[in-house]
Amino acid sequence: MMLRSIAAVGHDSEFDEPPRVPALERVEKSVRPAVLQAISSIQERYFEPITLAELASEVFVSRFHFSRMFADATGVTPGRFLTAVRLFEAKRLLLTTSLNVSDIVCSVGYSSVGTFTSRFSRAVGMTPTQYREPQVAELLVAISPTFQRLPPLRTLRAAGRSCASLQTGTGVLSMQLDMPRGSAPAETLVGLFADPVPQCGPVAFGGMANMSSGELTIHGVPAGRWTAIAVAQHQPGAGGPRFSIGYQGVTVAPYGQSTARVGLRAPAATDAPIAITLASKQSPFTQRMLAAQRPHLRAVA
Incomplete structure (x- = not known):
């Protein structure tokens, strides 16, 4: 089994808002390209400390308006999307490479192995080492x-x-x-x-x-x-x-x-x-x- 690479970025508390169910069809066609551009930027720059302000400025809208249209298009806030992409990449590396955890931490943008391990364990329900068990990939x-x-x-x-x-x-x-x-x-x-x-x-x-x-x-x-x-x-x-x-x-x-x-x-x-x-x-x-x-x-x- 092989997961293809997808980018990952950091989590920023300023992004946190209640998530919504995806409803892309409700979003005006004029703003969809801006959301797709922001998603592309996330995937290309996952190892950088991307902020909400930077993403909003790239598509020439205010932070508030960007957060609103992003959540309308994806069902989650920018911060939740960034965290999801980041953890997806960390899981891919754990399952498909022999990199040690410290190398994976660096490759997905974290600076602290302890912070990454505690956040990963809390979100996933197992440690990064446990995640490498064969049954994890099988299921x-x-x-x-x-x-x-x-x-x-x-x-x-x-x-x-x-x-x-x-x-x-x-x-x-x-x-x-x-x-x-x-x-x-x-x-x-x-x-x-x-x-x-x-x-x-x-x-x-x-x-x-x-x-x-x-x-x-x-x-x-x-x-x-x-x-x-x-x-x-x-x-x-x-x-x-x-x-x-x-x-x-x-x-x-x-x-x-x-x-x-x-x-x-x-x-x-x-x-x-x-x-x-x-x-x-x-x-x-x-x-x-x-x-x-x-x-x-x-x-x-």
């Missing part, structure tokens, strides 16, 4: 404009309850998935996350093989407000996209069945890159014990 879900990866459902079944850090819940979520027009049936996975740009595993997920537009039900979902991210890897030979993705905010009741609907589309340049593993940070011995006790994922069809 990786990656989404970026240039690279998409979905682990086979049979691999998820074989991994059993060692997958992710699933929480115990009593809710049931029925998701109506609308695939892109003209697309072929797909191996499909839907995860529920606390963050719209997740860095660690979902609280619950479900999957289905050979799926067209239709319903996918996830059991054992914790009550609360989550971001549902649906990814589909389509069979070759049709005119639609080979890979599609969809985002939707969902509310799950503590008991009974909740419903939601999400439309999938081809990945776009305005999507913040995501790389999350469904592997647990537990020891291999504990993983084997749990897998033996529950050989099939409850949520994966």
Whole structure:
């Protein structure tokens, strides 16, 4: 497995604002080129300490207006997008190179190994060293404009309850998935996350093989407000996209069945890159014990 390189930059607290669901179609066509230019600048200068003011000045708008139009186009603030790109690159290097952590820290723009390690561990749920375990790559879900990866459902079944850090819940979520027009049936996975740009595993997920537009039900979902991210890897030979993705905010009741609907589309340049593993940070011995006790994922069809 090989993740293609994508740039990463630092995080600046001045960027922090509540994230929003992506809605590029709401953005005026006149401002879309400015957002795409800013994203391109992020990807080209990820190792530099880029600031919000610099990005805004490059597209000739005020910081306030830039933050607003960027969030409208991408669903997240500039700071959240920069952090997502940076962590995507760090994960790529951890999984595909033999660079030591200090070298990776420098290459993604951090100046302190300790700061990077603590931020990475807090966001991802495992240390950079733990992230290099083979099962992390085997159970990786990656989404970026240039690279998409979905682990086979049979691999998820074989991994059993060692997958992710699933929480115990009593809710049931029925998701109506609308695939892109003209697309072929797909191996499909839907995860529920606390963050719209997740860095660690979902609280619950479900999957289905050979799926067209239709319903996918996830059991054992914790009550609360989550971001549902649906990814589909389509069979070759049709005119639609080979890979599609969809985002939707969902509310799950503590008991009974909740419903939601999400439309999938081809990945776009305005999507913040995501790389999350469904592997647990537990020891291999504990993983084997749990897998033996529950050989099939409850949520994966």
